[in-house]
Amino acid sequence: xxxxxxxxxxxxxxxxxxxxxxxxxxxxxxxxxxxxxxxxxxxxxxxxxxxxxxxxxxxxxxxxxxxxxxxxxxxxxxxxxxxxxxxxxxxxxxxxxxxxxxxxxxxxxxxxxxxxxxxxxxxxxxxxxxxxxxxxxxxxxxxxxxxxxxxxxxxxxxxxxxxxxxxxxxxxxxxxxxxxxxxxxxxxxxxxxxxxxxxxxxxxxxxxxxxxxxxxxxxxxxxxxxxxxxxxxxxxxxxxxxxxxxxxxxxxxxxxxxxxxxxxxxxxxxxxxxxxxxxxxxxxxxxxxxxxxxxxxxxxxxxxxxxxxxxxxxxxxxxxxxxxxxxxxxxxxxxxxxxxxxxxxxxxxxxxxxxxxxxxxxxxxx
Numbered sequence: 001x002x003x004x005x006x007x008x009x010x011x012x013x014x015x016x017x018x019x020x021x022x023x024x025x026x027x028x029x030x031x032x033x034x035x036x037x038x039x040x041x042x043x044x045x046x047x048x049x050x051x052x053x054x055x056x057x058x059x060x061x062x063x064x065x066x067x068x069x070x071x072x073x074x075x076x077x078x079x080x081x082x083x084x085x086x087x088x089x090x091x092x093x094x095x096x097x098x099x100x101x102x103x104x105x106x107x108x109x110x111x112x113x114x115x116x117x118x119x120x121x122x123x124x125x126x127x128x129x130x131x132x133x134x135x136x137x138x139x140x141x142x143x144x145x146x147x148x149x150x151x152x153x154x155x156x157x158x159x160x161x162x163x164x165x166x167x168x169x170x171x172x173x174x175x176x177x178x179x180x181x182x183x184x185x186x187x188x189x190x191x192x193x194x195x196x197x198x199x200x201x202x203x204x205x206x207x208x209x210x211x212x213x214x215x216x217x218x219x220x221x222x223x224x225x226x227x228x229x230x231x232x233x234x235x236x237x238x239x240x241x242x243x244x245x246x247x248x249x250x251x252x253x254x255x256x257x258x259x260x261x262x263x264x265x266x267x268x269x270x271x272x273x274x275x276x277x278x279x280x281x282x283x284x285x286x287x288x289x290x291x292x293x294x295x296x297x298x299x300x301x302x303x304x305x306x307x308x309x310x311x312x313x314x315x316x317x318x319x320x321x322x323x324x325x326x327x328x329x330x331x332x333x334x335x336x337x338x339x340x341x342x343x344x345x346x347x348x349x350x351x352x353x354x355x356x357x358x359x360x361x362x363x364x365x366x
Contacts, residue, residue: 009090021091024084025099029147035063036143037136046196054132056139056196060146061189067150075161083165085158086230093220100215104208107133107140128207141206142195144214145188151219153185159226171234172241173312177226180248180309187256194263199341225309225320235314244311251304258290258298285346285353294359296338299331303361335361 041059074080085092104125111129133140160178163170170178195201204210236244264271265286271278273289280286290297306324313320339360343350359365 009087013091017088017091018094021088021095024088025092025095028151029099032063032067032146032150033138033143035066036060036146037138039063039066042193044193044196047202056142056193056201058193060192061186063146064150064153064185064189067154071154071157081161081165082154082158083161085155086162086227089155089220089227093216096216096220097212100208100212103215104211107206107211124205124207126208128205128210131203131205133206141210142201144206144211145192145195148214148218149185149188151215152222153182155219155223156181156226159223159230163230166231171229171232172236173232173234173314174226174229176236176241176244177229177309177312180305180312181223181226183252184305187252191256191260191263194259197263197266199338221326222306222323224323225313228313228317228320232313232316235316236312240311240314244308247304247311248308251301251308253301254290255298255301255305258301261289261291262286262298281349281353281356285349287353287356292357294361294363295354295357296331296335296361297363299335300361303328303331332361 036059039059039062041057041062043055043057045053046056047053071082075082108125108129110133111124114130131141156178160170160174163174200210261273265273265278265280265288269278269280269283276288278286278288279292280288286292294300303324306327307321310320310324346353
């Protein structure tokens, strides 16, 4: 049974397996760091939390495609099987946790050294001291999205490799899952430059909270449906598959479309949206396109995407649905946090915006 496999891996866990996992995990992060430093990329000017201009380097797409091609080649010629990531999943999870705590500790002490000792607390270990820590010229917060999402993509690919090596083929659910997750990660790196306008990059401090999310939560929890599919029998009919594809396409259109509209507006307030010049409130808040309908429809689109991931497993178990259920709660909470922050930033203008974009995450319902 898929649910029992992590316990089986725990029962065979040994020092040798942990050392292998440590070599794979740390080597992976080190190679990505080197690649991020050496590969060419776009340089885009942005603003940090203090309002100062800074230049960000974006080469995640080149890095991701390089890893995909390399992994595909070594898999094809038989030098290395990605299924090893599946069989070492629990050991890699343990190593990733150790790395996350070590990195968060290093960030805390580096940040504390730059401050007066009395101005830091253990809360800063979890929430972070610095919003933009760097090492060897690399923005560590921005870089950490690379091992996070590329690691997720490789773990997902390992599930397909494991299923193929076990059964000699791939189920339709696994094929759909692989296509959906690959497109999701690819799309992130295609539009990673839009991150310079997000609160995560501009203002949020980089501590254990974000570090653990990047190096543990995203790669090891967001792949839960893929893990479940490895030994799952085929359970999707053509009609169900078509419906799941439509849900994914709709969610992708809503998620990417709303984020792209916001990014384009911040870059050029005179852009055209849905065939008309962008409308605003006092030139500050966009009320065209998706942003004239709902205030957090990008979150709604993302929830649809993750439900599509889980639906590829069928309805035999609730296990894979822990992912979209958890993300629904997380994004709902985040929408509430966004509302408070925007109310504090825009004041009366935000209340006017809420009258214009009356719905939060569910158009015509809530």
